[in-house]
Amino acid sequence: AQTVTQSQPEMSVQEAETVTLSCTYDTSENNYYLFWYKQPPSRQMILVIRQEAYKQQNATENRFSVNFQKAAKSFSLKISDSQLGDTAMYFCAFMNRRYGGSQGNLIFGKGTKLSVKP
Amino acid sequence: EAGVTQSPTHLIKTRGQQATLRCSPISGHTSVYWYQQALGLGLQFLLWYDEGEERNRGNFPPRFSGRQFPNYSSELNVNALELEDSALYLCASSLEGWSDTQYFGPGTRLTVL
Numbered sequence: 001a002q003t004v005t006q007s008q009p010e011m012s013v014q015e016a017e018t019v020t021l022s023c024t025y026d027t028s029e030n031n032y033y034l035f036w037y038k039q040p041p042s043r044q045m046i047l048v049i050r051q052e053a054y055k056q057q058n059a060t061e062n063r064f065s066v067n068f069q070k071a072a073k074s075f076s077l078k079i080s081d082s083q084l085g086d087t088a089m090y091f092c093a094f095m096n097r098r099y100g101g102s103q104g105n106l107i108f109g110k111g112t113k114l115s116v117k118p
Numbered sequence: 119e120a121g122v123t124q125s126p127t128h129l130i131k132t133r134g135q136q137a138t139l140r141c142s143p144i145s146g147h148t149s150v151y152w153y154q155q156a157l158g159l160g161l162q163f164l165l166w167y168d169e170g171e172e173r174n175r176g177n178f179p180p181r182f183s184g185r186q187f188p189n190y191s192s193e194l195n196v197n198a199l200e201l202e203d204s205a206l207y208l209c210a211s212s213l214e215g216w217s218d219t220q221y222f223g224p225g226t227r228l229t230v231l
Contacts (some may be wrong), residue, residue, distance in 0.1 A: 007129075015139065018166060033217075033219070035219070036220070042224070043206060043221065043224060043225050044223075044224045044225070045208060045210075045222035045225075046222070047219065047222075050219055064193060083215070091161065095217070095220075097217045103166070103173065103174050103217075104163075104166030104168075104173055104174045104215075105151070105163035105174065105176060106151075106153075106161075106163065106210075107163075107219060108160055108161040110160050111160070
C-alpha cells in the first residue's frame with residue numbers, strides 16, 4: 001500500500017521569502033504521478049503542480065517548483081517570492097498509474113498549514 | 119471554462135436521515151471522484167465513477183453510494199447518517215479517467231446533528 005507523509009504540520013514564512021514544504025512517500029510502483037494541491041480557507045482544493053515519475057526534470061509552475069528525488073521517494077515543494085495569497089493548507093498526493101493497481105484514488109498526506117506573514 | 123461545481127454548499131441533517139450531494143464535472147470530463155475530508159482523518163477516497171459505472175470505492179460502508187448520470191454529473195448518497203459522517207465532501211473530475219489529473223470542486227459541508 002502506498003503512503004504519503006508530510007512531516008511539517010505548520011510552517012510560516014515572511015512575504016517575498018522562499019519556503020520549502022516536505023513530502024515523502026512509500027510505494028513499490030514505478031509509474032505514478034505526484035501532486036501538490038493547496039486548500040485555502042475558502043476550502044477549494046486547487047492543483048499547484050504535477051510531477052510524472054518517469055520524468056527526471058523537476059516540474060515548475062511560475063513561483064512553484066518541486067525537488068523530485070525518486071530514489072529517496074521525496075517530493076518537496078518550493079514556493080519563491082511568497083505572497084499573502086499563498087496562505088493555505090498544502091497537500092502532497094500520490095496517484096498510481098499502473099493499470100490493475102488501485103485505480104482512481106489520490107492518496108493524500110495530512111497536509112502542511114502554511115502562513116505567509118506581511 | 120467552468121470548473122467542477124457542487125451543491126449544496128452546506129447541508130444539515132439529523133442522525134438516521136439520508137443525505138444527497140451533487141456534483142457537475144468540468145465540461146468534457148467523464149470521470150468523477152468523491153472524497154471525504156473529516157476533521158482529524160484527512161482526505162479519504164470514497165468512490166470513482168466513469169462512463170456511468172462505479173469503477174472503484176474506498177474503505178467505506180455500503181451506506182455510502184452514488185451514481186453517475188448520462189451527462190456525467192454525479193450524486194453521492196449517504197444513508198442512515200451517523201455523527202461521524204460530518205465532513206467536507208469533495209468532488210473531483212478528470213478528463214481521461216483514472217490516470218489523469220483530478221480537479222476539485224468547492225465541496226459540500228455536511229453536518230449531522
